[in-house]
Amino acid sequence: MGKVDWDYVKPVTQPRDLKGTQPGKLPESLLRPAVGGGKLHWLAAAAWAAMVEKAKADGVELKPVSSGDTYRSFDSQLAAFRQRYQKEPIPGASTRTFQGVKWYKKSPKLASLAAPGTSQHNTGLAVDVHTAAEPKRLKWLIANVKDFGFSWEVVPEEPWHLRYCDGDNPPPAVKAYMEKNGITAPAVGAQTASAPAAPSEPVAAKDDGGDLDPGDSGPRVAKLQEELTERGFYKGSIDGDFGPKTTDAVVAFKQSKGYGAGPRAGKRVLDELGIGA
């Protein structure tokens, strides 16, 4: 990979109010509309708005690639991920690890995508800029992103992907914009209070290769969901979490087979669906 002149990459300092939230499952109270479409964490939204305004004054238009290229929910990131990556091995394909297993990119022509929950799009801090590599726009970005707390992350593959890095201390240009426009933190008292921080990931029940029960998670639960989707019993997302929708689907499937009640996916169910240990 050759060197590029937009290689400014700064580590992300997360805003304090993201503590205890799960990527892709942010409370609506922390999100605000992004100029041009979609939503961002409120601090990133302010920094983005300030940057868009300055660009406009300089004769450069900035907007997101699409509304889906700002904050992404876990489910929308998962849907996009499953369109581009598969579990069946493809020799030479680039890979991502998700739910503890390797996924293979279906075609080299597809753009790479972070596994669900691992992208700054899931924290509301990243925005993909429409035609960012267009020379005039890129030149403007190189000269200005730093002033608004943004930096690149994936160099040199993703000139469009910017994320807000400055946490609760936005740079002066953003502070000035916030003052001018009366932008303040959302009133989410309980959200930022001194409540003990929740673990960033739910503790997954250990999957020992045996029966699957509500509360379990992992690749075999995802496979269970896939098989039940194919048979028309499950209509939720393939997230590998055995939640209420999965429970309902297992119960309905068992009833249809006369396997008896209860939410457990035992040996008979797993064999029937081709899910190994």
Ligand SMILES: [Zn+2]
């Ligand atoms: Zn991006």
